[in-house]
Amino acid sequence: MAEKTRYDYRVEPQNVDCTLHSTMESLGNYLLNTAGDDAQSKGFGVDVLGPKNRLWVLMRMAMEFDNRPEQYSRFGVNTWVSENNRIVSTRNFEVIDGCGNVFGRSVSQWCLIDSVRRTPVSLEELYDLNRDMLCTEPEPCPSPRKLLSCDHDGSSIHKVVYSDIDFNGHVNTMRYITMMTDLLPLEVHRQNRPFRLDVNFLHECLYGDELSISYSMDCDLASFEIRNGSGVTAVRATIEWK
């Protein structure tokens, strides 16, 4: 039986916003980097899967943070895989401050795809690489919600540029979060209140795509939808402040 594994970080100056607290994008990046490092150290990372034409794709994610940590503060991230069904692998995170208190929790759902055919493959393939990847610890917060389309109040256009894209020529996962949070009033960021973010990744966006980013605010709930130039929904997200 696998156990939670801990990775340690420091909040660097390029990861903070105008309040000197870590941005939502950078918090998400710490979690995704942890996932990458943990998968690699346990034998099912991109180094082993890439040459087999296999690629991990993030489908949905939920993150709950009681606060966003300050510049130069140090924190740990525990991670563990709690479940693999036929095509969805659930990876969890808890984020721990210097006093040992958990101030962040996250559940992420991934599928493994054939990087040539772009279709999901069975997670049974992983058991040849690691027969002991699951940990019985429960998910630390409610699973990511499945988000539906809704009406929005405003929108903006963003053309996908060099700094947005990854090795596959797709927009970086967490860059979508930045596109969305850039639409919020500065006062919302300045409050640094506890929040929950749910995000669904539905379609990839490419270099040069003209994205439409729409959003609406209803009390303490912001909802977002990003569509590509053909009008196909690529990402949906909600942020709820508590």
Add this chain to the structure above:
Amino acid sequence: MAEKTRYDYRVEPQNVDCTLHSTMESLGNYLLNTAGDDAQSKGFGVDVLGPKNRLWVLMRMAMEFDNRPEQYSRFGVNTWVSENNRIVSTRNFEVIDGCGNVFGRSVSQWCLIDSVRRTPVSLEELYDLNRDMLCTEPEPCPSPRKLLSCDHDGSSIHKVVYSDIDFNGHVNTMRYITMMTDLLPLEVHRQNRPFRLDVNFLHECLYGDELSISYSMDCDLASFEIRNGSGVTAVRATIEWK
């Protein structure tokens, strides 16, 4: 007499581009973080100067890199202050790969300002904090050039958003580099050739400003100019590939 001091880093996934090599923005951020950490550890950092209403401001910078390092590679940065004249402090960097070879060199020029009056102050103030901050090692590459205005072929508009700004509400130093490199054709980034970047910071840009980013390419030299909404030049830069 002070000596060179070394800081170590790893290229994280959020710091690479579509070629899996560190972006120019992230290379610059590693150097600026090194400057911040080194100044702090030697008694003249933001922790000591901030409460005295003193702020380091980057005026000009030159960076020369033989290559941009790959994702997950580790490297070291040596830094030292070689000269303080009345108002300009010169801080140098050399970047060293895992085999001990120097593959990056940088010279940066800073002034110290009164953060309330926004005017430069004499660097003599620093000698109360550290009488032994200078190192006799020479600058590792030619000093940053003073760049003049020039005609440009094309331009784009960028409205300053939340993710662009720092604690002072000004655009982050290295974000200007991203705005500029986003205008270059992808092929230029894919070549990963040795380059030299010169940048002059002339005026601060604020949240909500509509920036005009103009550029031109002439063989292996790209030149850039960023103006704020009032037409005032904020940043000039050149990138030369070798």
